[in-house]
Amino acid sequence: MEVEIWSDVMCPFCYIGKRKFEHALNEFSHKDQVTIVWKSFQLNPAMKTDPSKNINDYLSEAKGWSLDQARQMNDRVTAMAGDVGLTYDFDKAVVANSFDAHRLIQLAKAHGLGDAAEERLFRAYFTEGRNTADHETLLELGTDIGLDASDVRQMLESNQYAEAVQRDIYEAQQVGARGVPFFVFNRRYAVSGAQQPETFLGALNTAWSEAQKETV
16 A cells, blocks of 8 residues: 655644654554655745744744744644654754755655655754755765765756656645645545544555455
């Protein structure tokens, strides 16, 4: 069974959704027969990288909120992350366009390291306050998960995997993803958002049962 997950590395609910889905997958009887395919999505393709700003500053300016309003909202998200064992630090999170981070994920997918890339980039962005648009940072993160440094550098210095990122973004429109995270089970069932583990487990069981009927 295949589960495709559209996600953006700057999306706080995507990291939370990843954890909740993983909890469900651990409870799923046939988890060893599930293939996870990570798909690229950009919440804000036009975002300009600005290491001088954190996300609270950005939201305050972009949404017309006060800095206190932005912090209060992100405090609520931080608490949600804490409930699934994640540590968020929005005061450190750097405003960064995610396109090159998605190219790194595509390279990682080609080497069977898609999940590792997602996890490392999420942690770098939300916990460590790293600039995930900076090429030297992406080089370090890529080698952290086992990619060859020369492969990562070659990708970053070219347009490699740009088409793959754009193809995923286009495909999201085709499957009805208007936001992320967006989970598609066997191209038949979809779950939108960082739902509770039992919701994901229900989708896994339903998709599995349907697939078994078709093979009889």
